[in-house]
Amino acid sequence: MVVVAPTATPPDEMVAIVRDATAAVGQAVRSAGMLFSTIGVSDDWSVERGLDLLNSFGHFDEVIVGRNWFNSGIMMFISDLEGPPVVPQIVVIRQRKTRSDSRVVPWTHGPIEELARAAGLAEMSNWAAQGFAIEPDGFSADP
Template identity: 30%
Template sequence: MATSYRPDGTLASGGETALIYVGSSQCVWSNAPELVTLVGNLKLELQARARAEQRGFVAVGIARDMVAANGLAHLRKFGAFDEVTSGRSWANIGLLKYIYGDMPGRAATPQVLVVSRTVHAEGGHYGFRDERVLVRVIGLEAIKAWILAGSPLDMNASFLDS
């Protein structure tokens, strides 16, 4: 097994699991060295689970930074992602979707979400259907506890940072 996550570079119709990391270069907890290791291991674990279920897997990094370059530098510490978005602080397009939009949650960093969706790739057109949050974990200690418990996708409220 690889020691660090490598995107597989495919985009095909079918079930997909997405790990979404939300952090910031200006957040103390988002910059904890242990979080880098936790998120790196989580990418590998969820990728392996998705493969075992014959699902696609993607890792998405979202940086809540006003200056895009600062956010990209922050995300770079976490290794490879399939997709990244940075800049415009809380008005970032990724945050508008995963915090304020279709899948609302508390505006806080760091957080990880695991999303299930169906990818439709047909005739050069792409889209998602049935997209839903399986798990949202907010805060370094909550993320650590959730991962140490085996990263269950049937979320138990005891892992939530309130």
């Protein structure tokens, strides 16, 4: 699950939604027998400020911070997936990882699939009200 943070201090409602989404989506993913991780993205020009903003949402397994709209996370999870160019966002993705025989690169990665997206606080609130619903086959281990 990817959280794209706003460039200003997030309101308490947004922090609560992100934390609740992390718990709900994480449980659904793990119940389907898959691994779950969180990626925090901040497009703040300042790496320090971006990290502070992301820390307000809790733990992330990975963070991508800085460079504004040139940020590699913004490009990967908004531009490349053709999402709306707004922050904040929560994007639920799935990417198959397969063990490789290579000693250099032990894993191969499939394409990133978008399962759900809530762009802007209003969409995030609506998604929360729907119980963070994902497409019925979204958490199937076999795409």
